[in-house]
Every structure is written in structure tokens, then in C-alpha cells.
Amino acid sequence: MSTAFSPIPRVHLRTSLSPPHPSPRHFPFARIRASLQESGPSIAVVGVTGAVGQEFLRVLSDRDFPYRSIKMLASKRSAGRSISFQDKDYLIEELTGDSFDGVDVALFSAGGSISKAFGPVAASKGVMVVDNSSAFRMDDGVPLVIPEVNPEALEGLKVGKGKGAIIANPNCSTIICLMAATPLHRHATVKRMVVSTYQAASGAGAAAMEELELQTREVLEGKPPTCNIFKEQYAFNLFSHNAPVLPNGYNEEEMKMVKETRKIWNDSNVKVTATCIRVPVMRAHAESVNLQFQNPLDEDKAKEILKNAPGVVVIDDRAANHFPTPLEVSNKDDVAVGRIRRDVSQDGNYGLDIFVCGDQIRKGAALNAVQIAEMLL
Ligand SMILES: NC(=O)c1ccc[n+]([C@@H]2O[C@H](COP(=O)([O-])OP(=O)(O)OC[C@H]3O[C@@H](n4cnc5c(N)ncnc54)[C@H](OP(=O)(O)O)[C@@H]3O)[C@@H](O)[C@H]2O)c1
Numbered sequence: 001m002s003t004a005f006s007p008i009p010r011v012h013l014r015t016s017l018s019p020p021h022p023s024p025r026h027f028p029f030a031r032i033r034a035s036l037q038e039s040g041p042s043i044a045v046v047g048v049t050g051a052v053g054q055e056f057l058r059v060l061s062d063r064d065f066p067y068r069s070i071k072m073l074a075s076k077r078s079a080g081r082s083i084s085f086q087d088k089d090y091l092i093e094e095l096t097g098d099s100f101d102g103v104d105v106a107l108f109s110a111g112g113s114i115s116k117a118f119g120p121v122a123a124s125k126g127v128m129v130v131d132n133s134s135a136f137r138m139d140d141g142v143p144l145v146i147p148e149v150n151p152e153a154l155e156g157l158k159v160g161k162g163k164g165a166i167i168a169n170p171n172c173s174t175i176i177c178l179m180a181a182t183p184l185h186r187h188a189t190v191k192r193m194v195v196s197t198y199q200a201a202s203g204a205g206a207a208a209m210e211e212l213e214l215q216t217r218e219v220l221e222g223k224p225p226t227c228n229i230f231k232e233q234y235a236f237n238l239f240s241h242n243a244p245v246l247p248n249g250y251n252e253e254e255m256k257m258v259k260e261t262r263k264i265w266n267d268s269n270v271k272v273t274a275t276c277i278r279v280p281v282m283r284a285h286a287e288s289v290n291l292q293f294q295n296p297l298d299e300d301k302a303k304e305i306l307k308n309a310p311g312v313v314v315i316d317d318r319a320a321n322h323f324p325t326p327l328e329v330s331n332k333d334d335v336a337v338g339r340i341r342r343d344v345s346q347d348g349n350y351g352l353d354i355f356v357c358g359d360q361i362r363k364g365a366a367l368n369a370v371q372i373a374e375m376l377l
Contacts, residue, residue, distance in 0.1 A: 040066030041159050041377065044103045044127075046095055046118070047110030048072040048083065051206040052132055055366035056107050057085050065370060066377070073099050074110070100125045104159045105373050108132060109365065123164035128157070128376050130167050130369045134252075137168040137260060144168045144263050146175050147371040148311045149182045159376050167372055170264060171256040172364025173197050173276065177287050178264060179335040179363065180356045183309040185265065188297035192271040195257055198279040198286040199241060200326060202361050204229060212280055234280050241276035251276060284326035284359045288339075296349040299342055306337050311363065316340050324357035332359055333367055 043060075047053040053074070060067070072083050072090045079094035093099065095114065100106060100122040108115050108131040115135040122129050136142040143153035145167060157165055170178075177195055184190065201212040208229045215225040215235035225233045230242055243252035250258075254274040261272045279286075307314050315324045316338040323338035335358035343351030358364055 038068055040068050041104035042069045042071075042102055043067045043373075044071040044073055044099060044106040044122075046073045046099075046106055046108045046114065048092060049074045049078045049081075049206075050109055051202055051209065051361055052109035052365045054206075055361045056109065056370065057083075059362065059366045059370045061086055063370060063374070065374065069102075071099065071103065097121050100127050103127050105130070105376065107366075107369055107373065109369075119166050123166050126162055126164045128159050128165055128167070128373070130169060130372050130376075132169045132365050132369055134171065134256060135168075136166050137170065137256070138263065139166075139168075142166050142168050144170055144260060145372050146170060146178055146182075146264060146368060147375060148309070149178055150264050150266070151375060154372065154375050157376055167376075169365065169369045169372065170260045171253070172203055172358075172360035173199065173253065173274075173285055173287060174257050174260040174264070175364045175368055176285055176335050176356055176358035176360060177257065177289055178261060179309075179311055179358065180306065180337045180354060181289060181291060182265070183305045183312070184291060184293075184297060184302055184352065187301070187305055188293035188295040190270055190291050191294050192292040193261070193273075194290040195272070195274040196288045197241075197253075197274065197276045198238075198281070198288075198326075199253075199276060200279065200281040200283050200285055200360065201234070202283040203285060203364075204242065204278075208234075209282055212282060216280075230278070234278065236280065238277055238279045241278055243276070250274075281326045283330045283361065284357060285364065286324070286326055286355065286357045289354050289356055290343060291352045291354070292343075292346060293350050293352070297352065298349045299340055299352070302352055302354075303340050306340065311335060312337055314338065314340070323355055326357055329357045329359050331362065333363060334358075335363055 045056050072092045073095040074092050076094045078092045081092050082089050105128045106122050112133040112135040115131045115133040119129045137144050145153050201208045211229045212234050218225045219235045241251050241253040245251045253276040257274040258272045262268050313334045313336050315336045324336035329336050337356050339355035341353050343353050
């Protein structure tokens with residue numbers, strides 16, 4: 001993994017969205033790709049100007065996702081502007097109920113209220129909706145999917161059967177946590193999980209990233225920081241996650257981790273608690289995860305399991321004190337795990353502490369959704 005800082009992704013309309021990892025498959029197989037595209041689905045990207053929407057385009061391009069047409073949808077504010085994707089210019093269209101006519105797969109990332117208003121409309125028109133918001137995640141009958149964790153939840157769902165559906169992408173912190181915890185859970189059964197998150201600005205969208213950059217400049221210049229997105233100073237500070245606080249004292253982000261883990265693992269008994277914190281990191285979340293197991297699992301076995309887990313890399317160099325960092329995973333597909341150690345507060349090999357980092361715009365949102373879409377083809 002490269003440690004070079006990846007530039008902050010910005011919403012540059014009319015700029016080329018060249019993938020961070022150009023695929024060598026592009027050129028030798030151009031003709032095969034062209035024919036795959038002709039038979040591919042018609043897709044729509046809802047919220048294409050946002051942090052996740054822009055990442056959708058990069059991921060679709062990186063993975064050579066086949067499509068015969070693509071619609072770029074956003075709000076009225078962006079309608080009529082041009083966006084460049086894979087050497088073609090597209091006009092951004094305003095999202096309306098008619099946007100989904102002739103569409104097979106829609107990737108939604110325009111917020112929960114937009115998903116609630118337009119997701120069912122699209123599904124009723126036979127569209128496979130992969131939704132990044134929390135609008136439908138806990139609904140019965142809506143699969144909540146991490147392809148490496150519970151692909152079986154997508155059984156029977158395929159594009160082209162004339163039937164639409166809504167499939168939910170889990171919360172970004174849940175995805176990053178479960179990418180690492182699930183392989184261990186499969187081996188030793190997690191009884192209890194305690195998570196503390198260190199969440200980046202990117203998780204709150206493009207405007208939050210811009211505000212962190214602006215505030216950093218302002219504070220260094222001795223000016224009062226502009227606080228439009230968050231109500232308090234973010235640069236050179238950290239605070240409890242900005243999600244609303246619930247009557248039980250947890251915030252919504254924390255309770256998403258609790259409830260979504262149970263649904264994804266199909267285990268209503270697993271005990272999960274979380275504390276979610278925003279840190280002034282531009283991109284990629286970090287999480288400290290404490291696991292208590294039903295069956296013994298030692299450090300070495302845990303490392304071996306994680307090294308072989310799909311979508312996971314182990315960065316665990318105790319001698320060099322080198323472990324995962326948000327910078328190292330920014331713009332990367334894999335979730336990195338390190339600090340793998342026996343929890344000394346528990347007897348025997350029934351507890352582990354791990355530290356996980358993942359790019360939540362990528363694996364925590366766009367990549368996971370595109371992987372789901374691939375499984376629907
Ligand atoms: N950021 C993450 O890491 C992350 C991770 C997982 C899930 N999510 C979820 O993904 C969604 C988007 O997040 P984001 O971070 O990409 O936010 P963002 O950067 O603020 O982008 C929001 C997008 O929604 C569009 N939009 C807003 N109002 C609209 C309307 N009335 N009609 C159509 N489009 C509209 C915006 O279009 P305009 O530019 O035209 O306003 C923009 O494209 C949210 O539900 C978020 O919870 C985000």
C-alpha cells in the first residue's frame with residue numbers, strides 16, 4: 001500500500017474522472033468491453049455530484065462495470081451542467097419520477113429523504129435500486145448487504161427479471177467494522193463487540209470536506225472558523241458524531257452499528273456497543289474494535305484468518321510500530337486491520353483487540369454498492 005497522500009476528491013464538473021488504479025484490462029480487451037457494454041444494463045447514478053456519487057463513477061470505471069447507457073442525476077441546482085465520464089460528456093439531469101424509465105440499475109446517494117421519495121418509484125418501474133442512505137436498511141424484506149459478508153441475502157435478485165427491488169448498502173462504519181470482524185466471527189462466534197470510531201469529514205459529504213479544509217486555513221491564519229456543516233470547530237478538534245442523539249443517549253450512527261450488525265449477521269443475540277467520534281481527517285474512517293468470543297481464538301490464528309479474508313489487508317508491524325492509518329487506505333478498496341492482540345482483560349483466548357481503517361466513500365459506500373450491482377447482473 002502506498003503511503004502517499006491522495007488528493008481530496010472534489011466535485012469538478014467537466015473534469016475527467018480517471019480511476020485511481022487504471023485497469024490494464026481497458027486496452028487489450030476494448031472490443032470485448034464494447035460488446036459487454038451493449039448488452040449491459042442501463043444505469044442511473046442519483047446524487048452524481050456528491051462525494052459518494054463521484055466515487056460511484058470512479059468505481060464503475062475502475063471495475064469496467066458494463067453498461068449500455070448511464071444517466072447522471074442530481075438536484076435542480078446541478079441540472080444542465082456537464083460531467084465527463086470515460087471520455088464522454090453527459091448532461092446532469094434533474095431527478096424526477098420519470099428519470100427511471102428504461103433504467104435497470106439505479107445507484108442512489110442523494111440522502112435519505114430523496115431515497116424515500118424516489119426509491120420505491122424506481123423499484124415499481126422494475127429498477128434494481130442500490131441505496132446508500134439509511135432509509136430502508138432496517139426494513140423487513142430489504143436486503144442489507146456486504147458482498148464479502150452476506151451475499152446470500154441477494155439470492156433470487158437479478159436484473160432483467162422484470163421485477164424491481166431495493167437493496168440497502170449498510171452504514172459506512174458498519175461495513176468497515178464487519179469486513180474485519182466477520183471472518184473472526186465465522187471462526188469463533190462474536191458474543192460482544194465494543195467499537196470506537198474515528199470518522200473522517202468525507203463521511204459527511206463533499207461540503208464537510210470543503211469546510212474542514214477552509215477551517216484549517218482559517219485557524220492557521222488566526223481567523224474564526226466557518227461552522228456551516230458542523231456546529232463547532234472541526235479543524236484541530238474532535239467531537240461526538242453529528243448524528244442526532246437518541247433518548248437512550250446513543251447517537252443514530254452508534255445505533256446503526258448495533259442494529260445493522262445484528263441484521264447482517266442474522267444474529268439478534270450479538271451484543272454490540274459503539275461510540276462514534278468525528279476526527280479532523282479528510283477521508284477514511286478508523287475504528288478500534290474489541291471482540292469477545294464464544295470459542296477461543298488466538299492472535300496468530302486471527303492474523304492468518306484476516307490475511308486470507310477477501311477485501312482485507314493486514315498491516316501489523318509491531319517492531320516498526322506501523323499499523324493502519326486513514327491516509328494509507330484513502331482511495332483504496334481494501335480495509336486494513338492491525339493492532340491484532342489478545343485482550344488482556346479477558347481470560348484465555350476469548351478476547352481480541354483490533355484496529356481497522358477503511359475508505360468509507362469507497363468500500364463504505366460506492367464500492368460496496370457497485371459490488372452489489374455486479375451481483376445483480
Ligand atoms: N459520504 C459517505 O462516506 C457516505 C457513506 C455511506 C453513505 N452515504 C450516504 O450517501 C448519501 C450521499 O452522501 P454524500 O456524502 O455523497 O453527500 P453529498 O456530497 O452532500 O452529495 C449529495 C448529493 O445528493 C444530491 N441531491 C441533493 N438534493 C437532491 C435532490 N432534491 N434531488 C436530487 N439529488 C439531490 C446532490 O446534488 P446537488 O449537487 O445537485 O445538490 C449531491 O449529488 C447520504 O444518504 C449519505 O448518508 C455517504
